[in-house]
Structures are given as structure tokens and as C-alpha cells.
Amino acid sequence: xxxxxxxxxxxxxxxxxxEGRGTLFFFMIFFFAVYYAIAMLAKQGRKWDLRRLPQLDxxxxxxxxxxxxxxxxxxxxxxxxxxxxxxxRLHAYPMLRYIARECAQRDCRLxxxxxxxxxxxxxxxxxxxxxxxxxxPEWYRxxxxxxxxxxxxxxxxxxxxxxxxxKVATNLLFGYWRGALINALEAGRLxxxxxxxxxxxxSGELGIMALGCDYWLVLEELIAASAFLSEDPEQIxxxxxxxxxxxxxxxxxxxxxxxxxxxxxxxxKILIW
Amino acid sequence: MVGDDEMSIVLRRHxxxxxxxxxxxxxxxxxxxxxxxxxxxxxxxxNWAMILASFALGIGAINMIVIHGRRVSEMRKxxxxxxxxxxxxxxxxxLLGLATSVKSDEYTLVYDTLVGAxxxxxxxxxxxxxxxxxxxxxxxxxxxxxxxxxxxxxxMMYNVPIAELFFPQLNVFTQWLLDVLxxxxxxxxxxxxxxxxxxxTFRILTTADRSWMGREE
Numbered sequence: 378x379x380x381x382x383x384x385x386x387x388x389x390x391x392x393x394x395x396e397g398r399g400t401l402f403f404f405m406i407f408f409f410a411v412y413y414a415i416a417m418l419a420k421q422g423r424k425w426d427l428r429r430l431p432q433l434d435x436x437x438x439x440x441x442x443x444x445x446x447x448x449x450x451x452x453x454x455x456x457x458x459x460x461x462x463x464x465x466r467l468h469a470y471p472m473l474r475y476i477a478r479e480c481a482q483r484d485c486r487l488x489x490x491x492x493x494x495x496x497x498x499x500x501x502x503x504x505x506x507x508x509x510x511x512x513x514p515e516w517y518r519x520x521x522x523x524x525x526x527x528x529x530x531x532x533x534x535x536x537x538x539x540x541x542x543x544k545v546a547t548n549l550l551f552g553y554w555r556g557a558l559i560n561a562l563e564a565g566r567l568x569x570x571x572x573x574x575x576x577x578x579x580s581g582e583l584g585i586m587a588l589g590c591d592y593w594l595v596l597e598e599l600i601a602a603s604a605f606l607s608e609d610p611e612q613i614x615x616x617x618x619x620x621x622x623x624x625x626x627x628x629x630x631x632x633x634x635x636x637x638x639x640x641x642x643x644x645x646k647i648l649i650w
Numbered sequence: 651m652v653g654d655d656e657m658s659i660v661l662r663r664h665x666x667x668x669x670x671x672x673x674x675x676x677x678x679x680x681x682x683x684x685x686x687x688x689x690x691x692x693x694x695x696x697n698w699a700m701i702l703a704s705f706a707l708g709i710g711a712i713n714m715i716v717i718h719g720r721r722v723s724e725m726r727k728x729x730x731x732x733x734x735x736x737x738x739x740x741x742x743x744x745l746l747g748l749a750t751s752v753k754s755d756e757y758t759l760v761y762d763t764l765v766g767a768x769x770x771x772x773x774x775x776x777x778x779x780x781x782x783x784x785x786x787x788x789x790x791x792x793x794x795x796x797x798x799x800x801x802x803x804x805x806m807m808y809n810v811p812i813a814e815l816f817f818p819q820l821n822v823f824t825q826w827l828l829d830v831l832x833x834x835x836x837x838x839x840x841x842x843x844x845x846x847x848x849x850x851t852f853r854i855l856t857t858a859d860r861s862w863m864g865r866e867e
Contacts, residue, residue, distance in 0.1 A: 395684045402682035405848070412852045467850050470861035494710030495703050499862065520717045524710040530769040537772075560772055563779035577850075578843040579836065588783040596839060600846040603861075604853075611858045619849045626841060 399650045408625070412618040419614020427616060430602055432573060435592040439547035439571045440479050448546035449486035451570075452476055453536060453561070454500060455552025456492040456529040465553035465577040466496060468603045470503060472551050472575070475606040477507030481516040488543060491524045492532035492552075533557035537564035550574040550590070551599070554582045562589025575599040597623075667857050674855045714740070739764065801827065 394402060419425075443450045454469040473489065480487040489504055491497045501522045508517035525535030537560060540548060548565035550558070554576060565572050566589065574586045575594035586593045594602050597619060604612040629648075636644045673695060680692040718733035726733075743760060750756050788799045807813035808824040853859035 393685060394682050398682040405678075408848060409852055412849065413856065416856065416858060467854070467859070467862060471859070474861060491710070491713075494708075495706040497706065497710050497713055502863075503861070520720065522713075523717060524713040527707070527710070528765065528769070530772040531765065534768060534772055556776065557772065559776055559779045559783060563783060566783075577846055579839045583839070585783070588787045596843045597846045600849055603850075603859075607859070607861070609858065612853060615849055615853060615858065618852075619845060622845055622848065623842070626845065630841075 394650075397649060400648055404625075404629075408622050411621055411625075412615060415614050415618040415621070416611050419610045419617075422610070423614070424610075425614065425617040427601075427605070427613065430594070430598060430605070432575075432592040432594050432598070433602055433605065435571075435573055436476060436549065437479060439549070439573055440476070440483060440485055442571055443480075443546035444483050444485045446546045448544050449488050450476070450480055450547045450549065451536070451540060451543075451545045451565075452487060452489045452549045453552065454489075454491065454493075454496060455550070455554050456532050456557060457527040457553075465551075466493075468575065468577045468599045469551040470499065471603040471607050472549075473500060473503050474507055476549060477504045478511050481508045481511035481513045484513070484516065486518075487521060488539065488545070489522045490532070490536055490539065491522065492527065492529065494524060494527055497522070497524045529555050529557040530560075533560045536561050540564045540568045540570065544568065545570050548572045550586075553578075554580075554586075556582075558582045558585050559589065562586075565589070575602070663860075663863070666863055667860065670862075671855055671857065674851070678851070678855075711740070 440450055452473055454466055454473065477487055477489075479485075487504065489500055491500055501519070504522055505517050508514050523535075523539075525532045539545070540561075541564065545565070545568060548561075548568075548570035550561060550565075550572070551574065562572060562574075562585065572590045573592045573594075574590040575598070576583055576586050577596060577599045579596070583595065586595075600619065601616045604616050607613070633645075633648050636648065676688075677692060677695070680688050715737065718736050721729045721733040722737065724730070743757075743764075746757050746760060784802075787795070788802060789795055804820065804824045804827070807817070808821055808828075814821055850859070854862065
């Protein structure tokens, strides 16, 4: 076993790594180098051809629909569990910023519901700043950013009532979701909402999102969308980095499968070190 | 002399970014490195996060009181009655918890009666909602819908004993679907989700994405 021998690569003591995570660590360093190089190129003005996601156009259409009907848009950053910095929730912040700015510019009411107390201040600030950026600070209403509870069913119960009571036209569900997602989606369906959602990690709710949404952003699409909406060249460049990292992982998967099948033990041990 | 505006930017932008970057990089190293000091420090940071989270719960409660208090004070039609009920319930449960304890029988009874019953209602609704969503989605109108429908029927049959009795070969095929095709697809999705998490972590650590602060600058 590599771990049982005192080994050094340069000044790095290889014994300090947890077994099975060493190679992964070095790959992460490599991925970071790829990411950083591409982000720097993007900062210097390099552009990549990017396909615009139809779901983003659907969000704009959804806001337009709400304006025409004179009804509000609902945005959710998901339920509790995970932390405020949970990756799913982090995708939701740039989405909210874009949606709030669009709504403010078109004088469309946006109701943001919060299912985790820690993120309330962040979401409230995002909506407030979006109103200022859109040149309409008076559009912001403190009572339209509502904390409904940390328990997922308590939160979703509040969302279901709100969708019916406020006659919401467009229901936007992002962030982290669990079993109660189907309740929010079906309540939206019964209220006649256009529903757009997104989930950033693999879970059972992926299928539920596909069942209930008119448009949905799945996994890396959501990450790409949040970068796209930021309108920051550096972040948009990271979409390309994401693709390059994906190619490397596909190559590693193929090499790993071949190495394991061929029984080359030394190479296999390096891959799982 | 540092001006008020400059100081404000340092406090509002630079200090949170520095804290997040340092802690983020440190926590990243706790995954591959096995060292008691590193693991112990990560545990302490986790406890700090929990303490901060409990403060945030108070902010959430204040938001609720402000919104519902305004509805009651303005006597908004159709809204003030449930808002008043919510405020009274909040105060009653809070006082009961303070007077007894959150583990007392009285508190548990009130919690289970109010929250437990409501939760159960919503959980039960899921059954009906699932059915209506499946009914809409699983119609053999297009090729992908038809494939989903067939696979769903196979999976349903796989889960009932009578299918095993009459169509044992069909269950062998379904088992193959579960063990090979589904697992392959699931792993692909997990890897793609993982890449996304890596990218979002890099974005935050390099401060390219500062949306978590809630500010534009």
C-alpha cells in the first residue's frame, strides 16, 4: 500500500492524506488551475461561444406574462437543510438578483419566500439592491420577502396558500428541495402558474421537478445559468472551465474503466490512492 | 485617514470576502488531510456556524412578526384574522416553552397538535399530488413519454409479488435495468452535479461570485 510507506513528493508528506482522497486532492488542484486560467482569459476579454438556455428566455416570458395578467411572480430559494452556503442555494442568489431586477424594471410584483432563516437577510438584501440597480427603489416592499418557516412542510404549506391567495402568475422554484416539492408544484399547477424550476444536485426531486415544471434547469445548466445571468465575463468564462473539467473527468472515467478491466494494479492503485 | 465610505466598503465587502475565502480554503483541506488539529478546528468552525444560525432564526421570527403585525394593525380584509391567530399562537408557544421546557409534555402536546397534524396533512396530500402529476406526465404521446410509461409499468410490476410468479423473466430484465442502466445514468448525473459544486466553490473562493453577500458591489 502506498499509504503505509513514508513518501514525500517535494515537501508534501503523502502520509497525511486520508486513504482514497489523495489523487482526488491533486485533481482538485489541477481543476482549480484550469478554472483559474480560463477565468483570467475571460477577464482579459477572451469570449467563448455559448448557447443561450431557452429556460432563461422562459423566465423573462414568465415575468412578461405576470405583467400582462397583473399578477405577481413568486420566487423560492428552497427549503431548509444544508447550510446557507449550500451549493443549491448559492445558485439561487444570482437567479433572484436577475429576476428581481427584471421585475423591478417592469413594475411586476415579486414575492420572495424564505424557507431557511439564515438566508432571509441575504435574499432581502438582493431584492432591495436589485430595486436600486433598476432605478426603482420604491418598488421594493419589505413584506414581499417573507420568512415562512424552517420546517419544509410548514414552509410549503405557506407557499401553497400564497400561490392560491395572491393568484401568482409565475412560480419560480430554485434552491434546495426535498419531499415537499411536489406540493408546491401541484399547488402552482392548480393556480394556473407558469412553473420554472432548477435543481443543482442529484436527488429524487430531479424527477419531481421534471414532472411539475414547464421549464427546468438541471444540474450544470443551473450553474451555467447563474453565471450567464451575472453578466460578469469572469463568471461566464467559468462555464467553459466547467466543460473542460467535464472532458477531463470523462477521460479519467474511461482510463479507470480500462485500467481496472485490464487488471493493471499499479495504475489502478494510483487512481484510488 | 480612512473615510466613512471607504471604511464601509472594507467592512461590508472586503472583510466578509476575506473570512469566507480563508475558511473556505481551510475547510477544503479538511477533506483530504487527516490531522487532529485540522479536524478539531473544522469542528469548532461548525459549532460557530450553528450559533450564528440560531441568531438567524430570531431574524426570521422578527420578519414574521413585522409582516403579520402590520396586517393586523391595518385590519386588512381577509388577512388580519389568520395573522392574529398566528401571532397569538407564536406568543403562546414561546411562553409555554419558556415557562416549562421544550421537552416538557405540555409543550410536546401543543407542538404535535399544531405542527404535527399540519405536517401529516401535507404529507398525505403528496400521495394525491404524485398521482395527478404522474397522470399528466405518463402519456404515450411521444417516444420518450412511451419509454417512461413502459419502464414505470415494469417497475410497478417488479414491486408486486404476483408479477414474480407469472413473469419471472420480466423481473430479471427489470433487475438488469435497475442494476446497469439506472446506476449508470445516476452516476453520470451525480458526476455532473459534482462538477457544478466544484465550479461554484471555485467561483466563491476566487471572489468571482459574491452573490452570497446579497450585495451587488
